[in-house]
Amino acid sequence: MTDLLAAADAAAAHAYAPYSGFRVGAAVRTRDGRVFTGCNVENAAYPLGSCAERTAISRAVAEGGCRPGDLEAIAITASPCGGCRQWLAEFRIDRVSYRREDGSVASSTPAELLPDTFRL
Numbered sequence: 001m002t003d004l005l006a007a008a009d010a011a012a013a014h015a016y017a018p019y020s021g022f023r024v025g026a027a028v029r030t031r032d033g034r035v036f037t038g039c040n041v042e043n044a045a046y047p048l049g050s051c052a053e054r055t056a057i058s059r060a061v062a063e064g065g066c067r068p069g070d071l072e073a074i075a076i077t078a079s080p081c082g083g084c085r086q087w088l089a090e091f092r093i094d095r096v097s098y099r100r101e102d103g104s105v106a107s108s109t110p111a112e113l114l115p116d117t118f119r120l
């Protein structure tokens with residue numbers, strides 16, 4: 001997992017975060033070993049910005065053809081926001097690692113991060 005967090009750190013360097021100044025990176029690993037990275041991309045219309053996790057998962061879908069169940073792990077340089085927790089649940093990622101504010105690394109499942117999700 002440290003390699004995946006290192007990839008997330010590298011991705012954070014590409015963040016476009018002129019409004020918050022809060023740079024976030026994420027890296028997902030597929031079951032067949034591919035890695036897709038992402039960073040946050042902000043916008044002057046604030047709600048239109050994209051989180052790092054969503055960028056990484058979107059790349060796995062758009063570039064790698066991934067679907068829910070195909071992603072084994074994700075590492076994030078910060079604690080995932082509520083909306084991203086819903087994305088992590090949607091894609092059924094086995095293991096979510098993220099760096100806490102104190103620098104320690106937490107490891108969770110999507111269900112631990114967002115219990116009792118609804119089903120359509």
Ligand code: THU
Nearest residue numbers: 020022024040051052080081084
């Ligand atoms: N951010 C992420 O990229 N991921 C998260 O889960 C937490 C928040 C970004 C969004 C915004 O660009 C900045 O951090 C401040 O909220």
